[in-house]
Amino acid sequence: MPEQLELAVGKPEPVKARHMAARMIAILARRGVWVTRAEFATYGFAPRQCRAACEASHMRVLFGQYGYKLLRYASPDEIRRCLGTIKSMRDKLDAKYIQLNNRAHRALHRRGET
Numbered sequence: 001m002p003e004q005l006e007l008a009v010g011k012p013e014p015v016k017a018r019h020m021a022a023r024m025i026a027i028l029a030r031r032g033v034w035v036t037r038a039e040f041a042t043y044g045f046a047p048r049q050c051r052a053a054c055e056a057s058h059m060r061v062l063f064g065q066y067g068y069k070l071l072r073y074a075s076p077d078e079i080r081r082c083l084g085t086i087k088s089m090r091d092k093l094d095a096k097y098i099q100l101n102n103r104a105h106r107a108l109h110r111r112g113e114t
Helices: 014-031 037-041 047-056 076-110
Strands: 061-064 067-070
Touching (some): 014 067, 037 067, 061 076
């Protein structure tokens, strides 16, 4: 049987994500303002890479409707908005978790697998 090739999908490797985070932080430090994904594209970042770099920054980079900004340059209101966005995302994930848990429990119960 022929060997199956692995597709390069999913999250970037941790080392690459850390490197992208360092680049993102350097760009944001030079700019000192919100930078959009479109602007990061001029530096070679794809939207997925922006998200991965932001995540790998360990919250040194804020995100929001205006793009990305370094925490050290953010106003208290900008920090509160980012926290609100994260809380909203968490609440939506919690709701999905509860919905799936309930549906799965009912489905397994109907099949006699509880």
